[in-house]
Amino acid sequence: MEDPSYPGGPPPFVPHYGPQPPAWPPAFAPQPPPKRSHTTGILAALAAVLLAAAAAAVIFWPDRDETAKADAAGKPTRPATPFESALEALHRQAEALVKGDEKGWLAPVDPANKALVTRYRTMFTNLRSLEISHAEFHADKLEGGTAEKVVTQAALGYCFSGVSCPAWRNNYDEGPAKATYRVTFTLAGTTWRITEMNDAAGVEHNYLQPAPWDNRELTFVKGKRVIVAGPRSQAKRLKQVLALSEKAAQVTDKYAGFVNNAQRRYRVYLADEAGWKKWYGGIDQKWVIGYEMPLNATGGDVILRAKASADSRQLAVTVQHELTHVVTLAGGHWENTDDQWLVEGIAEYIGALPRGPQNTGNHDVLSESFRRRGEPKTIAVPPLSDDADDLTVNTLYAMGHYATACMADKFGEQKLMQFTDLVLRAAKKPDEASRTAYGKPFATVDKACLSWIRDRV
Known part of the structure; x- marks a missing residue:
């Protein structure tokens, strides 16, 4: 897995992909750019807490010559600079967003710019429907400002559904999830107004942009455990996806409990082709039908391709596979692509339940693979290369x-989940994790499982 840094490197996650279809498609999940989990095409489903009080704030470090000095009584000795005024406006926006105050959120936006007002209103509506519970803006001053214009790079940090939001970090893959914009403020009389907001500058390496909720009106349905969203064109299918997702959540909640990684809420997006090609950078592989995108330590989003999700049985497996990625990866430190076999394996195992591997298309896959290429020498199959063929x-x-x-x-499911958690979220090597969870070196487990698999394929 790549370890990109902000603001310049590759994404900090690994998506999870899956193979081409055998006779009956098994379930898969995605592999890397940040740590994205995908669900494969015909092969079925690929892919990847304390309750915090809602809070919003803007933290910034203005240049020393822009920092207002305070006298002995604590009163500033000079008016706020234009940059400080812009930051204060962002601060009030974040507070209004968390409080559900649409008027306050729109207050600094130039009312004459109808397109900009619409975009901000769409962001507000979508984020509120997604249960945003924490928002904070951080900003830097950019060149191009004048006495009556301030240009900033403003980063919105956000968390949903009352999760414990991590402290701010400047990296995209640490702290809360972030969306970064070039925001321009212009002085109108005595008021600083937002006259431009552009997400094309300074964010090309943020794998969390564009987010599904940004700049597009969505329709929402909510269940007890899951929020499902999609464009209006998919509105009629959202209830079907919600029903399958709620059922899958009951399964994945059990396994989340084994590793103490309970999720406050799951979020599932049903993407039309425009969303599929754009959201979170888009997916090019034709065989991928879904993926999971980690939101750092706060959970993950599941994206399903509507065009490829017509079969309800395959869709059910895909959703359960992707929700497994959320509970087995969220909040972890997995950085070793050598463990891709386990990332996808545990999602396949839980995603296919209550069916075992012998009752899925994976049985046919191994039968063909063993016949054509012989049996693998280890259960820790090497990670996939970019040009891996379908059978690989x-x-x-x-x-x-x-x-x-x-x-x-x-060893039982609880020990299996302990092993998985140690490798994928605690970044332990398989041998150390095996000795801790199973009381045996991984080489012993590996040999026994190769024999176990051989007897069943």
């Missing part, structure tokens, strides 16, 4: 499915 991709998912099923059979 399918084999990684299938072997991961059988390997996790073997460990569950031999």
